[in-house]
Amino acid sequence: MQDYSVNQFLELAKTPKIEIEVCDVTLRDGEQMPGVVFRPDEKIDIAIKLDEVGVEIIEAGFPVVSEAEMRAVRDVSNLGLDSKISVLSRSVPKDVDAALACDVDMVSVFIATSDLHLKYKLHMTCEEAIKSALETVEYAKDHGLIVRFSAEDATRTEFNLLKRLYKKAEECRADYVSIADTVGIMNPRTVYFLVREIKKVVKIPICMHCHDDLGLALANTLAAAEAGAKQLHTTVNGIGERSGNTPLEELMVALRVHYSVDRYDTTKLTDLSKLVQSYSGVMMPKNKAVVGDNAFAHESGIHVAAVLEEPRTYELYSPEMVGSARRIIIGKHTGARALKYITKKMGYDLKRDEICLLAERVKRCSEFKRPISCDELRKLIHDLDIEIVYPDL
Structure with missing residues (x-):
């Protein structure tokens, strides 16, 4: 295919x-x-x-x-x-x-x-x-x-x-x-x-x-x-x-x-x-076609949800075709489904209400006009004051 x-x-x-x-x-x-x-x-x-x-x-x-x-x-x-x-x-x-x-x-x-x-x-x-x-x-x-x-x-x-x-x-x-x-x-x-x-x-x-x-x-x-x-x-x-x-x-x-x-x-x-x-010494803009850092990056909740279901919804061709990789960005537009995917990859199994609470904190943090790193997300998770379940990985 x-x-x-x-x-x-x-x-x-x-x-x-x-x-x-x-x-x-x-x-x-x-x-x-x-x-x-x-x-x-x-x-x-x-x-x-x-x-x-x-x-x-x-x-x-x-x-x-x-x-x-x-x-x-x-x-x-x-x-x-x-x-x-x-x-x-x-x-x-x-x-x-x-x-x-x-x-x-x-x-x-x-x-x-x-x-x-x-x-x-x-x-x-x-x-x-x-x-x-x-x-x-x-x-x-x-x-x-x-x-x-x-x-x-x-x-x-x-x-x-x-x-x-x-x-x-x-x-x-x-x-x-x-x-x-x-x-x-x-x-x-x-x-x-x-x-x-x-x-x-x-x-x-x-x-x-x-x-x-x-x-x-x-x-x-x-x-x-x-x-x-x-x-x-x-x-x-x-x-x-x-x-x-x-x-x-x-x-x-x-x-x-x-x-x-x-x-x-x-x-x-x-x-x-x-x-x-x-x-x-000539660096490419992040939005440069094909090889820019954002060529396969997704933050918008609607987009991320669709991409996680079927990448072709928002990717004309796969990142592997050009030797790149897909990135899910944590930021203002990150939705609950994307957060569930990201946190599961990080080893957490959060309930729906916990994910929604985390999404709100992510949105507040992202007002500083930059994406949130995985380390920062991990700190936000631990600051939720909830019992965290770590699945067998």
Whole structure:
């Protein structure tokens, strides 16, 4: 039996089957988040966990940045993982040389293509940028690398230019073309349209790289997959510059729930999330989807009563599916049934009137705006001045 009920609207909406692979860019784009730096040993730990989850491609870094970065990427490349190892490269041959020195499988050659970036960042004409990019793509292919060509700020690039550029990249033997929504300007409708139009121009796989400036990165990534994009880009916990990227854990659960993509080991997602939180110093909000502390926490009496009877009443999927656990919280909204369950687990067998009295004391204590710990609950039980029966456990 599945952990979740199939949504009837998926069938009514004729949700398409999708063919995808995941490229996680935590070790590169995630590290571009202000204040985040992964040590070489930390990159190795994260890469191993990503591989265990089943991520097809790991973008391990930007080797031309420094000798230390190059060594770290080389160490990841030499782990012998099932995941292919990719790195970032500007549209210059020396960046490709740095990638080659790291023994990687794949290189992501990028250049900005919007008028805004050409004028104010690159100070190049469009023709100069295209020439540089295509020459670098060919250079990387001549040296045996899998090549992804990425148009930075693609979603603010003149549409006909973008289509011509992707076509030229394909003619130069690029293996993928990548749409970078660099400032997160898109929405699911515009992403779907864009990917469908690019598919009319190129036969090679399309990648979607979304940023979360409007909180739409996950929705846009799923829209791209429905439109036919093959490679979907993520970071663990959605970390990255500004508002971050598409969160890996949210994407993988959405792929399983909505599209029946079940080849990834989602049971490792919570541990992976905690590992990246520890190494990055970026803690997740308690209400973060999938991996937040409250993702499977229940306090409301009505909810708890239903969950204790049948977890699916208030859980779309089981906590075990993502390597987490259900938590019953003791607080203002905790009802008598939940308290009966909790106290029984703690070894007490309280009568109904005792449970009701305890519930009132819990509500008074919770006015201090925090949940009550088991130790505090135990003290409240002993303060009831009743005869406590301890069942055989």
